[in-house]
Amino acid sequence: MVVELTINGNAYELEAPVGRTLAEVLRLDLGLTGTKIACGEGHCGACTVQLDGVPVLSCITLVHTVGDREVTTIEGLREHPLVEAFVEADATQCGFCTPGQIVTASALLAANASPSDDEIRHAMAGNLCRCGTYPKIERAIHTVAGDGGGS
Ligand code: FES
Ligand code: FES
Known part of the structure; x- marks a missing residue:
């Protein structure tokens, strides 16, 4: 087809x-x-x-x-600030989950420019990271959201 x-x-x-x-x-x-x-x-x-x-x-x-x-x-998200933020936050280890993490995080930020920790965890819950970079992923998302830290 x-x-x-x-x-x-x-x-x-x-x-x-x-x-x-x-x-x-x-x-x-x-x-x-x-x-x-x-x-x-x-x-x-x-x-x-x-x-x-x-x-x-x-x-x-x-x-x-x-x-x-x-x-x-x-x-399609090469220029998204999350890419640099993930690097800066050291949020990639093996990197295998990273594309999916950034795709999900960019949708979150488009819908909610300043998500709380709970909102980030809820939105990102379906993206697993076997390297355990979750705190760094949260930091990267907060960096792009402009609040620089948790809430
Ligand atoms: S490869 Fe699609 S959810 Fe795991
Ligand atoms: S960085 Fe290795 S699975 Fe997430």
Whole structure:
């Protein structure tokens, strides 16, 4: 089946069999490998992208259900201040979870420019980090929010 997608402002048209996930299309068909697949079952958040600004798990999102919603991947967030903030806060270790963390955090900040610690933890709860960088991720988000610390 033909699928038409808008990803990071660019239009794509490709053939995709029924049952192909958005994560597979991004990584395998389009070479947008910033989106990671870890569990592949909707449990870890590594594959998070945004559809019309809302974080979704691309490993369990069938590409044919995306429709005309705008897809934003980590490649579309290269210039987002969270990228530098994660580096400054030393919030990446192995880095495998980082794209998904930034995608989710950017959606949070777009909806809530000054989130509390609880609001950050609630919004980020679906993004697991096996390296345990959670406090540093929170610090990075607060840095971009402009409050520099917790609340
Ligand atoms: S790879 Fe999608 S939730 Fe883990
Ligand atoms: S930095 Fe390694 S899993 Fe998060």
